[in-house]
Amino acid sequence: MLEQLQIKNLTKRFGTVIANDRVTFDVRRGEIHCLFGENGAGKSTLAECIYGTYRSESGTICFNGELVEFNSPRDAIQLGIGMIHQHFVLVPPLTVLENIIVGTEDAKVLLNTQKAENKFKELCARYELKLNGHAAIWDLSVGEQQWVEILKALYLDVKFLILDEPTAVLTPEESDKLFRILNVMKRQGISIVLITHKLKEVMQSDRVTVMRKGKIINTVDTKSTTREQLTHMMISSELAVQGLKKKINSESTVVQIKKLDVRGPRGGYAVKDLNLTLNSHEIVGIAGVAGNGQKELFETLVGIQSPESGEVWLDTEDITHWSPAEILAAGVGHIPQDRYREGLIGQLSIVDNLLLGMHRSPRFAQRGFLDQERVRAFVQEQVDQFEIVAPSIDTVVGNLSGGNAQKVVLARELFQASVVLLANQPTRGLDISIADYVHRQLLEKRKEGYAILLASEELDELIKLSDRIVVMFKGQIAGEFVADNPDLEQIGLLMAGGNL
Ligand SMILES: Nc1ncnc2c1ncn2[C@@H]1O[C@H](COP(=O)(O)OP(=O)(O)O)[C@@H](O)[C@H]1O
Ligand SMILES: [Mg+2]
Numbered sequence: 001m002l003e004q005l006q007i008k009n010l011t012k013r014f015g016t017v018i019a020n021d022r023v024t025f026d027v028r029r030g031e032i033h034c035l036f037g038e039n040g041a042g043k044s045t046l047a048e049c050i051y052g053t054y055r056s057e058s059g060t061i062c063f064n065g066e067l068v069e070f071n072s073p074r075d076a077i078q079l080g081i082g083m084i085h086q087h088f089v090l091v092p093p094l095t096v097l098e099n100i101i102v103g104t105e106d107a108k109v110l111l112n113t114q115k116a117e118n119k120f121k122e123l124c125a126r127y128e129l130k131l132n133g134h135a136a137i138w139d140l141s142v143g144e145q146q147w148v149e150i151l152k153a154l155y156l157d158v159k160f161l162i163l164d165e166p167t168a169v170l171t172p173e174e175s176d177k178l179f180r181i182l183n184v185m186k187r188q189g190i191s192i193v194l195i196t197h198k199l200k201e202v203m204q205s206d207r208v209t210v211m212r213k214g215k216i217i218n219t220v221d222t223k224s225t226t227r228e229q230l231t232h233m234m235i236s237s238e239l240a241v242q243g244l245k246k247k248i249n250s251e252s253t254v255v256q257i258k259k260l261d262v263r264g265p266r267g268g269y270a271v272k273d274l275n276l277t278l279n280s281h282e283i284v285g286i287a288g289v290a291g292n293g294q295k296e297l298f299e300t301l302v303g304i305q306s307p308e309s310g311e312v313w314l315d316t317e318d319i320t321h322w323s324p325a326e327i328l329a330a331g332v333g334h335i336p337q338d339r340y341r342e343g344l345i346g347q348l349s350i351v352d353n354l355l356l357g358m359h360r361s362p363r364f365a366q367r368g369f370l371d372q373e374r375v376r377a378f379v380q381e382q383v384d385q386f387e388i389v390a391p392s393i394d395t396v397v398g399n400l401s402g403g404n405a406q407k408v409v410l411a412r413e414l415f416q417a418s419v420v421l422l423a424n425q426p427t428r429g430l431d432i433s434i435a436d437y438v439h440r441q442l443l444e445k446r447k448e449g450y451a452i453l454l455a456s457e458e459l460d461e462l463i464k465l466s467d468r469i470v471v472m473f474k475g476q477i478a479g480e481f482v483a484d485n486p487d488l489e490q491i492g493l494l495m496a497g498g499n500l
Pocket of ligand 1: 014017018019038040041044046
């Protein structure tokens with residue numbers, strides 16, 4: 001029998017939301033099967049139904065050819081089904097080995113510790129993983145923790161493993177390594193369901209199933225499909241940005257960052273001796289794992305932080321020690337990394353948030369008073385233009401979805417900025433259609449001549465949008481690439497702290 005798992009017409013609701021709508025889905029023995037779709041498409045819900053966390057209202061699940069009904073994950077685990085969740089469930093103070101055997105019979109019998117350690121070592125060898133069984137979880141990197149999660153499943157002799165977006169937190173090298181591990185599992189006959197929204201990973205699978213709004217759109221052989229077809233299946237309308245980015249000759253320097261040193265929160269240097277130039281009509285992408293000084297660099301450029309030394313020039317002016325208000329007034333917009341903590345005031349309305357920093361603008365204020373009519377007309381215009389979905393312009397921003405909240409930040413910053421746009425992770429956590437909207441806005445501003453600095457952890461995004469890509473590692477520029485056809489391996493290596 002080819003199929004190890006067969007699901008027919010499975011439906012699962014949460015209140016009025018149909019998270020899985022008559023889903024029919026099968027997984028073949030020993031294949032890597034990707035489940036691909038936007039946020040909220042219903043992927044995790046389907047996985048939890050297979051794993052026994054949720055019970056579906058209707059539909060059937062067959063495993064190894066037999067009809068099953070799981071009351072809890074315990075039932076699924078007993079049949080050899082394992083799942084690695086989006087968020088780690090390891091216990092930080094315990095060691096690697098303790099985490100792997102916790103909950104198994106081996107944890108109960110002291111004598112079995114040696115047996116457990118032997119099995120652990122054997123698994124490490126088979127999967128080419130270097131892990132110290134006696135290290136505490138909190139001393140491990142995120143990547144290493146991911147390997148522990150996998151070993152934990154393998155220790156239970158899983159025959160069927162579901163991984164829910166495991167690579168969201170991995171560097172490109174680590175994600176390659178994950179695929180090497182998955183391929184070893186596959187050769188052992190283990191079936192794998194990998195939930196991801198990264199096309200690069202989907203393309204390495206055997207088959208892919210695309211979900212959209214709770215429904216299965218299609219299941220295809222990966223070999224016989226393309227990235228474009230998959231994207232098209234995933235989003236309802238054709239939104240692909242491809243082709244929008246045309247080479248524009250940019251010659252005039254807009255921003256010059258010279259030998260910048262910025263202190264980090266823990267006293268050391270977050271940014272060290274950084275030099276970078278931004279030209280008009282250009283998007284410079286910063287690749288790098290978050291926490292390598294991107295936040296401090298952006299905050300220095302917008303005046304929130306003061307550098308210890310070095311200079312920032314905007315055209316012919318030294319703006320190194322200008323205030324945020326002065327920098328904003330000079331035409332520099334900022335889309336911050338954390339839109340709720342830095343970009344918006346959650347308790348205030350869309351009107352008030354859109355007006356932040358513009359209260360004294362002659363456009364809205366007359367003799368010190370805001371012209372409410374003008375203000376509301378302007379806000380409504382912005383809401384329409386950016387297609388912000390909200391009950392009214394007086395809705396409190398904290399009640400908007402992430403995508404709509406980000407559009408408020410975007411509307412305000414794009415309106416105020418006139419020469420430079422600084423965007424730090426502007427699409428993090430957004431649906432692909434809204435991310436695409438943000439991309440279009442950035443490319444539009446590039447066409448208008450803005451100099452744009454864009455930091456992102458998604459290499460695909462940087463390649464799609466940037467003219468140049470620089471890699472940031474430990475506060476420094478570790479390398480620079482032309483974004484036409486960059487060497488991804490080299491970029492990944494630099495992101496992880498390696499040398500070329
Ligand atoms: N525990 C829950 N309670 C209520 N609604 C939920 C719950 N889990 C998921 N949903 C809703 O079900 C839909 C599908 O979510 P999910 O399966 O998490 O999607 P995905 O994993 O593809 O991002 C979404 O609209 C989500 O808001
Ligand atoms: Mg999910």
